[in-house]
Amino acid sequence: MKAAIFYGAGDIRVEERPTPKIGPREVLVKVKAAGICGSDLHSYRLSPKLPEGRMFGHECSGEVVEVGKDVDRISVGERVGLEPLVGCGDCLYCLSGNYHLCPSLRHIPAFVEYQKFPQEKAFKLPDHVSCKEASTLDCIAVAVHAANLSGLKGGETAVVLGAGTIGLLMMQVLKAFGAGAVYETGKYDFQVKLAKELGADAAINVEKENLLERIKALTGAEKTGGQEMPLGVDHVYEAIGGPKNQLEDALRVVRRGGTITVIGDPKNPLKLSSFVMREIKIIGSSSYAYRGREPEFKVALDLLSRGKVNAQKIITHAFPLERIKEAFDVASDKGTGCIKVIIEA
Ligand SMILES: [Zn+2]
Ligand SMILES: [Zn+2]
Structure with missing residues (x-):
């Protein structure tokens, strides 16, 4: 062969x-x-x-x-x-x-x-x-696992950083799992366009738009140390990886007490102190296995089969x-x- x-x-x-x-x-x-x-x-x-x-x-x-x-x-x-x-x-x-x-x-x-x-x-x-x-299905299962690990509950809001395969599937899985508003970032117009088409409540081209301003407009703002910051979302899912500062972005758009689930293997170092004062939980997510007794791969197939994921x-x-x-x-x-x-x- x-x-x-x-x-x-x-x-x-x-x-x-x-x-x-x-x-x-x-x-x-x-x-x-x-x-x-x-x-x-x-x-x-x-x-x-x-x-x-x-x-x-x-x-x-x-x-x-x-x-x-x-x-x-x-x-x-x-x-x-x-x-x-x-x-x-x-x-x-x-x-x-x-x-x-x-x-x-x-x-x-x-x-x-x-x-x-x-x-x-x-x-x-x-x-x-x-x-x-x-x-x-392998990619959908990766997103299912990340959603499960993050502890997402119905109605909670999210930002997905990245609109490649994993990011776009992540956004759809979150929607299927009952998330409230899900916002997605991308670097290219075709990514942002597709994110909207597939159900993102807002899609932000970070090369052309100011991420903080957009998230502030979407979630509201709070004053902190003389600076106006976004109130932020309950969950951030990082699906980019590589040397860009996406964890910095994640920290700026997550709410106090929120979670950041990292899927994309980021290379940049982060000051751990930045998590403490705002009680941010950071979760690493790799591959998939079971949720309870159910294989996450099977959950992925179910979502695909029911048209919940395109x-x-x-x-x-x-x-x-x-x-x-x-x-x-x-x-x-x-x-x-x-x-x-x-x-x-
Ligand atoms: Zn893969
Ligand atoms: Zn083993």
């Missing part, structure tokens, strides 16, 4: 690899759609975080072409969304349903023609959900596996107007 192999920054090659052989409780899937994640892009652009000479990617969906002898929930021909996270199954975190915190957590590679999955990681898709949309509009570009390098080049350049770029078979 064909597989994309990562050799280092800017170097991806499509090569032949053996088709995986399944075990008794595994299914073999023909990959129909696989999304390029921010973390894949990070490796592609900068110093490689991934080991070289390896298959990579992790967001995919497809059609089951073979099942192991003990597989009882899925049949050949069914279409499935695929959860890529696999823990060791044996550590404190795996045994308590928090496998996303497993020290040996691994991702099942997605940029391949065929891939094998344990049957419990394959979620049957309803007829009206396309494989293309289902390739974003993934179709977020997928802006699709390329065949043979052109994966081109796909990565497009995904690396926001000037192309891309949000989610996928590989499609």
